[in-house]
Amino acid sequence: MNCPFCGEIMAEGTFHDRGDSYFLPAGETPPKLWTRGVLEKKRAVILPPESFGAPFAPRPAAFWCGKCRKLLVDYGELLPPTP
Ligand SMILES: [Zn+2]
Incomplete structure (x- = not known):
């Protein structure tokens, strides 16, 4: 490429990475409470893998x-x- x-x-x-990374659109403030619901409310794109089992995840x-x-x-x- x-x-x-x-x-x-x-x-x-x-x-x-260690998992649980996310993309936060411009204009949104990083959340203090890092839950799926809060991230979705902030229009975050939650990127795989999740931290549990991250060393073995694709x-x-x-x-x-x-x-x-x-x-x-x-x-x-x-x-x-x-x-
Ligand atoms: Zn370049």
């Missing part, structure tokens, strides 16, 4: 641009399609 910002070829791999494919230092993470295989 080529970087959508600079066009360089991106390094392919997988993205690893990881999303990822592409890294060393020039821009940008990471593109593909959750297409791990999240259900949007209705």
Whole structure:
């Protein structure tokens, strides 16, 4: 894959974290109470895996641009399609 910002070829791999990560849209404040309901109310996109069993859960494919230092993470295989 080529970087959508600079066009360089991106390094392919997988993205690893400890689970329970989420994307928060601009304008929303990070919640103090981190529950699914609160995150959904804030329009957060909850990203797999959940922290329980995270070391063994499948990881999303990822592409890294060393020039821009940008990471593109593909959750297409791990999240259900949007209705
Ligand atoms: Zn780039």
